[in-house]
Amino acid sequence: MNYRKKAILMVMALFCLNIAMLAQAVSLKMNNVSVKEAMTQLKNKSGYSFVYKVGDLDTKKIVSVKAKQLNEAIDQILYGQDVVYEVKGKNIVVQKGQRQNTSKDTKKRKITGVVNDANGEPIIGATIKEKGTANGTASDLDAKFSLEVSPGAVLEISYIGYQTQEVKVGDRTSLSVTLAENQQILDEVVVVGYGTTSRKNLTTSIATVKTEKISKAATSNISGMLLGRAAGLQATVSSPQPGGGINISIRGGGTPIYVVDGVVMPSGSFEVGTGSTSLPSSVNRAGLAGLNPNDIESIEILKDASAAIYGIGAADGVILVTTKKGKEGKPTIVYEGSYSIQKHYPYLEVLSGPELMNMVNVFSKENYLYDKGQYPYGNTAYDDKWTPIFTPTQIANAPTTDWLDKVLKTGAVTNHNLTISGGSEKFKYYLGVNYYKEDATVHNSDMERYSLRTNITSQLTNFLKLTTIVNLNQNNYTNSTVGGDVGNLGDQGAGALFGAIFYPSYLPIYDAEGKYNVFSRTPNPVSMHDINDKSEQSGYYMNFSLDVDIIKNMLSAKVLYGLNKENTSRDSYIPSDVYYALQRKSRGNLGYGKRQQSTLEGTLTFQHKFGELLDMNLMAGMGRYLDSGDGSDISYENANDHIQGSSVGMADGPFYPTSYKYKNEKRSQFVRGNFDLLGRYVVSASLRRDGTDKFFPSKKYALFPSVSLAWKMNEESFIKNISWINMLKLRASYGETGSDNLGTTLYGIVTTTREDVQFNNNSVTYIPYILSGANYEDVTWQKTVMKNIGLDFSVLRDRIWGSVDVFRNDVTHLLGTAPTELLGMHGTRPINGGHYKRTGVDVSLNSLNLQTHDFKWTSQITLSHYNAVWIERMPNYDYQKYQKRKNEPMNAFYYYKTTGIINVDKSNMPESQRSLGPAACMPGYPIVEDKNGDGIIDVNDSYMDNTLPKLYFGFGNTFTWKNFDLDIFMYGQLGVKKWNDAYGNSIDVGGLSRGVDAHNVGIYSYNIWNTQTNTNGRFPGIAISKSVALPENLGFDYTRENASYIRVRNITLGYNLGPKELSVFKGYIRGIRVFVDFQNPLTFTKYKGYDPEINTSSSNLTGGQYPQMRVYSIGAKLTF
Structure with missing residues (x-):
């Protein structure tokens, strides 16, 4: 036995x-x-x-x-x-x-087997599926399985946390399958400055955004793909117009730099003009407009010391963009197209013609009573001499013009992409072509883009590789007249949307003579459709890199040259019959500009592994960077409307020409070393030396060091055997970066005056010279010190993984300006000074929630919080009485809290209100809270809010079931207050009291306090429009509102057909995907303004900003 x-x-x-x-x-x-x-x-x-x-x-x-x-x-x-x-x-x-697949062997047969892990432990619930079919089963409690399969079958065996394995059955009737643990998360390649690394060896805080799951149907630029997608990245829409701007900030800093395939690119849009009487719209568009989102492979966000390797400008973080490349294999042709319908979000509901007339009458009488000192605004009785502005007959017969309906419409987007890629071991290619057209929801607002991108990699010899990237683009825009107060002209500088809100609804579009109706306060919104304002942007980008393997797998060199060149032009014309900016004459502007950036870098990399002791990677490099540009424009007046800008010289004038030109140079040297000790401890250090021609020789160069550490705790013996911990890594980093963002030169420049001076009967001519600035030799770099501690983890067989980071960034030696001496030649001078800190927490969490035979559900959560506090203000800062000298939030907002409205008999008015003066004690005036109870309203009673949100977040879920996939992504901000601009437009009692010059208002005007119809109103009455200066000129709180929101950004549903379903096409069509996408379908908020996200802090956006849009898309993707 x-x-x-x-x-x-x-x-x-x-x-x-x-x-x-x-x-x-x-x-x-x-x-x-x-x-x-x-x-x-x-x-x-x-x-x-x-x-x-x-x-x-x-x-x-x-x-x-x-x-x-x-x-x-x-x-x-x-x-x-x-x-x-x-x-x-x-x-x-x-x-x-015997051949495995013969015509005689057509019957299914039974296959049995067992599934274990690398340690021989049984895997219960593993999915065993016959590839290309729905035929499948799962391993039982003993890890065994049994399945009837077809001849020549290939089995796919998968389980959460393990690599999927394919096994050809052949003649076997039983199988023993060993699944290896999935190291995909740990081995994921992460792009860093001047190289790549695996996520398991990452020592710094870098967030990665994979773009393949992000809907690009109605996305015109890269910024639109970043909303809520990465922890520590704050992205909010500033204008939904075609190609519209998105405010991007990393950990509360300024605008980060963009590095596309290793080359630093301009982050801002290149426009001509910033708004004037001849340019009726300050365009707010996103940068990198020539880069097609469909060509982007991945995006990395460098948030801490990882950015220091880029030196100048990296103080606010770095966004690395990697574009798609060709892969080895036969040619793959992919067409993806979509068509979208745009619907604007509900805008402010304004009063009808009769409603406005009644409202004007009410506040015209209120104003009469107040000015005459009649009851309740004085002790005199009403004299019954007030005359209504509009009679009952006029009100009864008043028409209503829906001005918003005349300005807003349904928009449409067409997006076509075609890519061809493939190659061999020695030659790989990628070609992408894009056509994008957006006819948006505001009249005279559209965009059209043509782009072409190639990426070719050639292995010239065994040691020489050449990569060539070329991008060509042409963007055409029609600029809408949105916004308000363009050119600081008050209401008369309003755009069409602002005008559509303010223009009296009882006025028709045209007068009795068929001409545009005229109103004293704002332009006729429909007349502004006749404004012709177009921009064109074209450019090309070239990137050539040569990689040399000097000693294979040990020593290599790389030379990179990048060139980005952009041209822009703008042709704007306002016809003479458009009553715009208090003028009745034609105006126009022709402008152009060009800019060019070039990068030349060389790097040398040494890497070697010394057994199990040390894995080392060393890199050294140097670079030269040029930035130049020039442009000019001419504004003109009194041109023939039939000729417009085609012949500016035929205009009667006057003419206002301007021009500019600049050139900057930067040179850098940098080194970095990465050391992996014993497979457990990783050290990375870098040093960059940057020089710029903006500073004087003694300050021209600066050093920017960084060091970061990582401890792979899961490799330690006391954790290694804990089965549910797959990865646990502790990180710490320190880095310094700088900025030379002066906006001006530090060198005094001598220039000539416009006119010469002649003496001795014009026989002697002198050309006067003037000094345009002094020399400022002591001004130096702005410095940012970044500190970060982070934890990366992956648990439960990689079902849950993520990272947590805590950071502090200190910004010192801020570059700014200060007044010069009273007798100085110039008003201001550049200085260094000040110190502020940004602190916060980033959290990124991913999970594989459920996976079965046909179903998979994954989630992603990003959370960010930060605060910015002054440690020391700039020199000569004019402190207000209510401000702290230290530890004050940089985004502080001060105000007085109100507790109600003074009623008719003043019975609810506290004694402290009298300290504000008689005008503040009138019925209808806000009651100001006496915060400290001393009986006096002064600056000590003011409140402060931090305008920064307490939390930024993104939350995504992806579901796949058989051939279907569903992706739902939302983002938002919590714990933030904003001024409600809709209230501001609706409760302008001063405007309503102007009689026939009164502009229209929103429906919130029914909540204005008045003695005739609403003595319980929420908002102040006519008394607020009279001159009452609160202490230190601070405002009230009643127009500030909770602006927290949750916005569903995308809901995308797709259906996919693979080679099995498409076998009838014999391989000519390898994949078909059809999808529908809903962009911004839902927003959850208590905010009653136009939109809680769109930035309205700028005066040229207040009350007339571009409306947020819902976008409904349908599309298809075909792979050949």
Whole structure:
């Protein structure tokens, strides 16, 4: 009996040994090679040799192999051959055998097996599926399975936290499958400055945004893909216009720099004009407009010391953009197209014609009573002499013009993308072509883009590789007249949307003579459709890099040259019959500009692994960066409306020409070293030396060091055996960056005056020179010190993974200006000074919530919080009485809190109100809270709010079921207050009291306090429009509102067809995807203004900003 047991054990041991040999890990990837070449490569990789009789095997047959285990590699090399094999020692013995897939063998057969992990532990609930079919099962409590499969079947075995394995059944009836743990998260390649690294060796805080799941149907620029997608990245829409701007900030800093395929690119849009009487719109568009979002592979956000390697300008973080490249394989052609319908969010509801007339009458009488001192605004009785502005007959017969309906409309977006990619081992290519057209929701507002991008990689020799990237683009815009107070002209500088809110609704579009109706306060919104304002932007970008393998896998060099050139022009014309900016004459503007940036860098990289002790990577480089540009424009007046800007010289004038020109140069040297000690401790350090021509020689250069550490705790013995911890890494970093953003030169410039001076009867001529500025030799770099502590983790077999970071950034030696001496030639001078800090927390969390045979659900959460506090103000800062000298939030807002409205008999007015003066004690005036109870309203009673949100967040969920996929993504801000601009437009009692010059208001005007119809109103009455200066000129709180919001950014539903479903096309069509996408379908907020997200802090946006849009898209993607 003992002998029998030993024999059984010996047989089982041999069987397991054979299985173990077949399951040996081996990484082999080849495309379109002969069987003989594949055998040679397998031998080189694993040491296993093929033994076979000549004639039994077709060694010239072409195969492709992608395997991670020995048995997979053998099966794929011998696939389709009439042979069987057996592994004996280091030999793979191949013999003539029965073909696996014969026409006679068509019946399904039963396959049994067991699924274990690398330690031999059973895996319960693993999914076993016949590839290309819905036929599948799951392993039972003993990790065993049984499945009926077709001849020649390939099984896919998968389980959460393990790598999916494909096994060809062949002639076998039983299988023993060993699944390896999934290291995808740890081995994920992360792009860093001047290189890449694996996520497991990352020592700094870098967030990655993968773009493949982000809907690009109605997305015109890269910024639109970043909303809520990364922890520590604050992205909010500033204008939804075509190509509209999105405010991007990393950890509360300023505008980060963008690095596209290794080259720093301009982050801002290149426009002509900033708004004047001749340019009726201050355009607010996003940067990188020539880069098609569909060409982007991934985006990395460098948030801490990782940015220091870029030196100048990296103080506010770095966004690395990697574009798509060709991959080895046969040509792949992909077409993706979509069509979208845009619907604007509900705008402010304004009063109808009769409603406005009644409201004007009410407040005209209120104003009469107040000015005459009649009851309740004085002790005199009403004299009954007030005359209504509008009679009952006029009100009854008044028309209503829906001005917003005349300005807003339904928009549409068309987006077409075509890509061709592929290549061989030595030559890879990618070509992307895009056409994007957006006819938006505001009249005279559209965008059209044509772009082409190529990325070609050529392995010129065994040691020389050339990469060439070229991007061409042409963008055409029609600029809408949105916003208010363009050119600081008050209401008369209003755009069409502002005018549509303010223009009296009882006025028709045209007067009795068929001309545009005229109103004293704002332009006729419909007349502004006749304004012709167009911009064109074109450019090209070239990136050439040469990689040299000096010593293979040890020493390499790279030379990179990048050139970005952009041209922009704008042609704006306002016809003479458009009553705009208090003028009745035609105005126009023609402008152009060009800018160019070039980058030349060289790097040398050394890498070597010293056994298990040390893995080292050293890099040194230097670069030269040029930035130049010039432009000019001319504004003109009194041109013929039929000629417009086609011949400016024919205008009567006057003419106002301007021009500019600039050129800057920067030079840098940088080094970095990465050291992985014992596979557990990672150290990274860098040093960059930057020089700029903006500073004087003694301050021209600056050093920016950084150091970061990582401790891979999961590799320690006290954690390594904890099965539910897959990765646990503690990080710390310190880095310094700087800024030379002066906006001016520090050198005094001598220029000539416009006119010369002549003496002695014009025989002697002098050309006067003036000094345009002094020399400021002591001004130096602005400095930012970044500190970060972080924790990366992955648990429960990589079902949950993420990171937590705590940071502090100190900004010192701020660059700014200060007044000069009273007798100085110039009003201001550049200075250094001040110190503020930004502190906060970033959290990123990912989870694989559920995975079954046909269903998968994953989630992503990003959370960010930061605050910015002054440590020391700039020199000569004029402190207000209510401000703190230290530890005051940089985004502080001061105000007085109100507790109600003074009623008619003043019975609710506290004694402290009298300290504000008689005008503040009138009925209808706000009651100001006496915060400290001293009986006096002064600055000590003011309140302060931090206008920064307490939390930024993003939350995404992706569901896949069979061929369907559903992606839902939302983002938002919590704990923030904003001024409600809709209230501001609705409760202008001063405007309503102007009689026939009164502008229209919103429906919130029904909440204004008045003695005739509403003595319980929420908002102040006519008394607020009279001159009452609160202490230190602070405002009230009644127009500030909770602006927290949750916005559903995208809901995307797709259906996918793969090669199995498309077999009828015989490989000509390899994939079809159809999808619908809903952008901004829902917003949850208590804010009653136009939109809680759109930035309205700028005066030229208040009350007339571009409306937020809902976008409904349908599209398809075809892969050939």
